[in-house]
Amino acid sequence: MLPPAKAASLLSLLLLTVPHSTLAAVLGLDAGQQNIKATLVKPGIPLEIVLTKDSKRKEAAAVAFKPTLSSDRKSILTGAGQYPERAYGPDALALQGRMPGEVFAGLKPLLGAELQEVGKDWVMDSYKAKYPAVQVEQVNELGTTVFRSTAFEDAEVPWSVEELMAMEFASIKRNAETMAGKGSGVEDVVLTIPPFYTAMEKRSLLRAADLAGLNVMGLVSDGLAVGLDYAKTRTFPDVSKDGKPEHHLVLDMGAGATTATLLRFQGKTVKDIGRFNKTVQEVTVLSTGWDRTLGGDALNEIIVKDYVHKFLTKPVMKSRGIQADEIEKNGRIMSRLWKEAEKSRLTLSANTETISTFEELLPEIDFKTKLSRTEFEKLTEDFAARVAVPINVALAMSKMDYKDLDSVILHGGLIRTPFIQRRLEALVKDPQKLKSNVNADESAVFGAALKAAALSPSFKVKEIRDSDVAGYASGMYFPDGDREKRQGLFTPQSPVGHGAVTKAVSFKNKEDFEFHLYQQIGSADQGIATISTTNLTESVKALKDKFGCEAADVSTKFEARLSPLDGLPEIVSAAVSCNTSAVIPKTGSIGDSVKDFLGFGKKKDQEPLADGEAAEPGPTEDVEASSMTSSSTSGSATPSASKVPEKPKKRVETINIAFTVTSRGLPQPSAEEMLRMKTRLAAFDASDRARLAREEALNVLEAYTYYVRDFFDNTDYSGVSTAAQRDAVSALLATTRSWMEDGAEVAKSTEKTLKEKLSGLKKLVEPIQARRKEGEVRPEKLKAFKETLEKTDSLMTMVKEQVKDVAKAKSEWAELQSASSASAAEAAASASATPVVNADAEPADDDTEASTSSSSSTSSATAEMPKPTTYSFTPEDLTLISGVYEDVNTWFTEQSAAQKKLSAHEDPVLLTSELEAKEAKLQDVMQQLVAKKLRFANEYAGGQERSASSSKKSKTSSKSKTSKSSKTKKSKGKGSETATGKEGSVTPKASKAAEKDKAKKGPTFITMGADGQMPTEEEILKAVRENGAEDGEGEGESEGKGHDEL
The missing domain is CATH 1.20.120 (Four Helix Bundle (Hemerythrin (Met), subunit A))
Structure with a gap:
């Protein structure tokens, strides 16, 4: 054991070597189609939901641009480098009634979406049906979906969906940093994703996070995140002790899609430090199933269509000849209908009917309608049948049945719909298996935060080994002569994370070549990346020339795995090698030469002996006297040159292969394009900060003008100011108030202008205030000062x-000392006479002598004061x-x-x-x-x-x-x-x-x-x-x- 002093020094050293980044907070982020939720993990703040600026536990997934209007509010002011005001969450949605084309909500389905034929692109068609006023288009050359805004000039580059998502992420990041406290940065994050996300969708999401200044530590599927949250407070049977694992199915029904994730929960005894063992919990995804279009929005759309149909049947609508397109393409009307449809659906989960009222849905036309739960369930009969599909797919992939499940964990807002609950009870056949033992809205984000804490070195959490699945089959295309061959590598159920398998793939190629990785989406293969070697030809030549390898013995191998970050196939290493027995002369290291000189031999010669094995005596060599050698037996110093040459053995010579990776599929932005987007987002942020500062300055100026207006009503200021001074204040106040009532002037004003006007008023008012305050306080201060002055005089x-x-x-x-010196001199003179000695006197002891000596020496010297x-x-x-x-x-x-x-x-x-x-x-x-x-x-x-x-x-x-x-x-x-x-x-x-x-x-x-x-x-x-x-x-x-x- 180390001494306390050394232990303290070592601890200090360890603390000093901890990187600063490891002390930062981490974030779990659940970016849904309708809402965004985040959980912060920080020392002192364990797993806490990040509140919005309105103290809500979730933020609506929306961002809006509020154009800058002219003074007459009839035109929009645009210009290079000019940015409008931004609004987030409910503030953004509130603008849909006035400016529906400037509100960008529900962006998640557009991430990584590919351009399809008109009428066959259900993602884009659904988005335009919900937000008809938004100017959105897909540009395959850019590899993304872009949006145009009237708040910018026409020459402005459209905003990509990743940039808009980055704005929402950045807003959440600011809320988290506010919650974490001053000086706390939040950068590391784990994001939840649906299990059906493709490579293109994952890359698009990662790019949005990067633009927001977030470092993505990992992606976790929604079902696995719920499983982690479920497991954090539970202990499961230990399979190492013949325990039976538990199987639970997480059914997540959200606003956009429905997913089913089959999970296995078990405990397991594994080796710990030294001779000790420990028990860990394992959460493993076995299989998944999904329906991309079965969600709350799909049910809302049915209600909206019912409202439109009923609205068109009104006599006034028929008399005016209004068609469905006129309503469905009107952004303001559709935004009102969609909001009311969402509200009605939620109401029908608890009530049997709901009434919706729209005042002036069209000019001078009101609309009121009633919807019962029976009508609603009749309209959604087809959807009820689709609930079982994702569950059946997940069970079939793992060759399991409903009876094998311990429970079905319900997650997502759509779960609360009555007809869905009845359908699930019919499927499971045992209502007791339907569990609501997790938070249906927040469990996924808590699981993401738990994984973020586990990945961060700053936190020590309960050890839960999690494993996800690929979701899609993947493999490679590689050249084979004049044709291209297809080789599968991973299945949809291949594990990602703990227990992941690395595949070693051998190639016959001896010269530089390239091959492609793909992901199988449905029946089509979607390219992911192109791998190109850069030194294979040179490496094979080096093996032949340097090591004497034959071409037939050369082997080219690549190692592939599913990335723990995003679950996509990646190449982790590559090498070319051969078996050879050729003798390669080696100079050896300096250490080997010294060991030979001292008689120890190389490391191989110093291997410990087995029990009962005797050391054989080494060879003996006669050495000249001038040399530093001697004849010896076993254990003596013998040069290595005297050893018997070993018989050449087969060995493997390996050279690493260098390769490059190029993305395939949708075009990815270059480094210059990423820098342009980050620069523009930073300028937008700076514009927001400047606007907030200007608004604050305007509010302060306005409040001060009201204060000065009331200032003249106070008679206390009359005695400390002249009429001329008060008139000057009054005149400047009137001028300032008149300027503030001119909206055009105020709109053009800068923060500097507003502060200058405030400063002008204060220069006239504050001296008057100071004189009044001085007059009130001075008598008391004078009294205290005079008392202190008198005390100082007394002390002085x-x-x-x-x-x-x-x-x-x-x-x-x-x-006195002068007189004493004279007396001492006279006494010394009289003492110098012959003393009379008493023969009968006893000899003095040592102490007496010392005392006498000391006394005489003291008296002889001048005494100190x-x-x-x-x-x-x-x-x-x-x-x-x-x-x-x-x-x-x-x-x-x-x-x-x-x-x-x-x-x-x-x-x-x-x-x-x-x-x-x-x-x-x-x-x-x-x-x-x-x-x-x-x-x-x-x-x-x-x-x-x-x-x-x-x-x-x-x-x-x-x-x-x-x-x-x-x-x-x-x-x-x-x-x-x-x-x-x-x-x-x-x-x-x-x-x-x-x-x-x-x-x-x-x-x-x-x-x-x-x-x-x-x-x-x-x-x-x-x-x-x-x-x-x-x-x-x-x-x-x-x-x-x-x-x-x-």
Whole structure:
């Protein structure tokens, strides 16, 4: 075990080497078609839903551009580098009634969507049917779907769906950073995806996250995310101990699609550190099934069509000859119908009927209709039959049945629909298996956050080994002579993540070539990437020339796997190799040469012996005397050159193959295009910040004008201002208010302009406010200042007296010492006569001699002046306090005289802030002098206590001396003991009483200025003695206890 000091040093080193990025928070993000939810994981914030600015737990998946209108609000202002206002979530949806073409919602189905024939592209057709006013189109050359906005000039590059999604992600990111706290960055994220996402859709989503400044740690399917959330608080049977795994099916029915994910939950005992084992939980996706168009929006569309049909049957509609196209292509009407359809569907989940009312759906035409649950279920009969399809597909792929399921975990808002619940009960045949034991709205996002925390090195979470599936079969196309061959690599059920398999693929190619990876979507193969080798030809040549490999022995291999990030096939390594027995001369390393020189041989020669195996003696070689060798037996130093050559063995020579990867499928943006998009998004963000700052400045200016308007109603300001000053304020206020009422001028104004107008008003108003405030506060501040000035004068007088007394005392001591020196000289002269010796006198002991010697030497020297028991102020102290006092007093005299000459409406020269500063200066110098006195008193008291303790010890050690010196020592000891007892030595009972009294009273403080007078020297010393006595009691008790123990 490391010593504590070394362990602490090692810990400090480890902490210093932790990267800063590992301390950041992580995010789980569930980007649905209708709503976006996020969960934050941060030290101190475990798995917390990120709230929107309206404190909602989910944000509507929508972003809107609010065009900048002209002053007459009849035209839109556009220009290069000009960006409109953006709105998110419910604020964006609220604009659909006024500007439906500028609201971009429900973008998720358009990610990675490919251009299809007109009338066959159900994704684009469905989107346009729901949002007819939005200008959307697919551009295959760009490989994405783009949107145009009237808020920008025609020359502006259209906004891609990835850019719009990035705006929504960035908004969520800002909310998360606000929740995480100041200085906390949120970049790492795990995103949920449907299990049916293709390579193109995954790449599009990853690109949107990248544009938003997010680092995607991984993608997790919705079903697996729900499974992780389900498993985080549960423990499952250990299959290593003959436990039976649990099988649950997650049915996720959201706004856009329905998915079924079959999961296996089990515990497993695995090897841990050293000789220990541990039990981990495993969540494995076995198979999936889905229906891309069975979701809440599909049911809403049925209600919308019913509303349109009923609306067209009104007599007024027939009389006007209005056709369905006129309604279905009107963005404002359709936005109202879709909102009401969503509301009606949710109402019918709890009620048997709902009534919808539309005021002026068309000019002067109102519409009111009723929809019952029976009618609704009749309209959706076909959808009820489709619920079983994804479940049956998932079970069939794993060769399981409903009876094999432990439960069906329900997730998604559509689950609450009554006819769907009845259909599920009929399918499962056991209603008890339908479980609502997870949060139907938030379970997926909690699972994503849990996976993010597990992937981050900043967190230690419950160990759950998860495994997803590919979802689609994948493989490769490679050249074989004049034709191209197709080779499957992975099936739809191939694992991704824990337990994933790496495939080693051998090729016959000996020269540079390329092959393609594909993903099978339905019956068609969709290209993913092209792999091109760059050094295969050179590597094969090197094997032949350098290692003597034959062409037939050369093998080319690539290793492929399903990426743990996105589940797509990828090439992780490639190498060309051959088996050869050719002898290759090697120079060896410096270490091998040294080992040979010392007789140790190479590493291979130093392998440990097996039990019972004896070392054979090495070869012996005669060496000349000039060489550093000697004849020896086993264990002696023998040059490696004397070894018997080994027989060549077969070995494998390998050279890594370099290759490039080029994306296939939809065109991917270049690095320059990505930089352009990021730059434009950053400029949009800067525009938003500038707009917010400008709006804040406008609000502040407007609020200040109202304050100034009420300012004149306060008569307190009349006495501190002149009529001319008030007229100037009134005129500027009127001008500012008139300017603010001109919408065109305000719209063109910048933050700088608004702040300048605010500053102009403040320059006139604030001096008046300051004069009033000074007039109110000055009397009180003057009183306090004068009291402090008087106290300083009193202390300065005391310092002068002490300095004078000390000088006088020193003079008198000098005269006394001069007289003492003369007397000592006369005594020394008389002592020099022949002494009379008493023969009967006893010889003096050592102590007496030492004492005599010391006394004579002391008397022969000039005695020093006794050390003072209290601190005496010095001339330097007097200079300090008198200098500060004179400076402050002179300033106060001059400023007071100048202030008396001013009127109330003139700016004061004797400011309260300066009074406070000067008063603080006086207080500071007084505290310095008092602190010196207190410090000296504490040091003196401590010296007395140490002297008393030393006397006590000397008393104990003097017992071995003679009776005469013993008596002398005892008398001294008693004197010291008495003094100590007086100062701090008390009985235990008295000590406890003193402690209680001290706890009640607290420490003794010296109060300056309580009665307008400085404390006297006696008061200062009294306080010091009291505090010193209390401290001495504690020390005495502790010391006594220690002696008792000894």
